Amino acid sequence: MRDILFRGKAINRHKGGEYRTKYKNGDWVYGLLERHYNERFKFPAEMRNTDGVSGIQVDYETIGQFTGLCDKNGKKIFEGDIVRHIQKYEISGEVESTAVIIWNEAYSCWSVKYLNGRVTVFLGCEHSKIEVISNVYDNPELLKGE
Numbered sequence: 001m002r003d004i005l006f007r008g009k010a011i012n013r014h015k016g017g018e019y020r021t022k023y024k025n026g027d028w029v030y031g032l033l034e035r036h037y038n039e040r041f042k043f044p045a046e047m048r049n050t051d052g053v054s055g056i057q058v059d060y061e062t063i064g065q066f067t068g069l070c071d072k073n074g075k076k077i078f079e080g081d082i083v084r085h086i087q088k089y090e091i092s093g094e095v096e097s098t099a100v101i102i103w104n105e106a107y108s109c110w111s112v113k114y115l116n117g118r119v120t121v122f123l124g125c126e127h128s129k130i131e132v133i134s135n136v137y138d139n140p141e142l143l144k145g146e
Contacts, residue, residue, distance in 0.1 A: 005066035006033045007078055008047055008058030009137060021056055029056050033063065062137045067101060067110045071132045079103055082134045082142050085112065100136060100143065115143060 007030045010023035023029055031049040037060035045060040064079035071077055081101045088094050097114050104111035104119065112130075113119045134142055 003066060003068070004032065005030060005050075005076070006047065006063055007066075008033075008045065008060070008063040011044060011057050011059050021053055023056060029058055031056075036060070064135075065103070069110075071130050073131060075132045077101055077130070077132055078135070079110070080136045081132045082136060082139065083112070084131045084133050085114075086129050098133075098142065 007028050009025075010021075010027045010029050011025055012020050012023045012027075029047050029049055031047050033045065034048050034054055035043065035046040037043065037045040044057040045063060046054070047056045047058050047063075048054040049056060062080070064081075067077045067079065069077050071083065077083070079101055083099050083101060085097050085099055086094055087097065099112045099114045102111050102113045102119075103109075104121070107121065109121055111119050111121055133139075136143065
């Protein structure tokens with residue numbers, strides 16, 4: 001059975017400027033999603049961390065779910081992670097690609113979206129050959145080029 005785990009960036013301040021928990025703005029919070037962002041009433045998304053602290057406000061645009069898999073170094077792979085994938089081909093040899101982990105609505109599965117636009121099913125590319133190098137929120141510049 002896989003862990004259900006989310007992460008999101010804290011936006012955890014009271015109106016006076018003091019922090020509500022140990023998390024400062026921009027810190028990653030790992031745990032369960034307690035409340036989704038409410039567009040109509042502008043309620044922020046909230047998470048409960050792995051220690052059980054609840055009501056931690058997070059930026060809803062940064063929330064990503066754990067895929068249930070780890071990279072070649074044992075690091076957990078989340079939605080929105082930027083990964084380096086080394087593929088071996090008979091003709092061209094090894095090719096290193098940069099990609100983003102996404103939820104594929106069409107197939108209801110985790111997928112790898114390469115910078116050239118190609119999308120493959122995540123389980124189809126051996127996750128033991130994938131390395132998490134960052135995420136789209138901390139280092140979006142890694143998605144440029146290639």
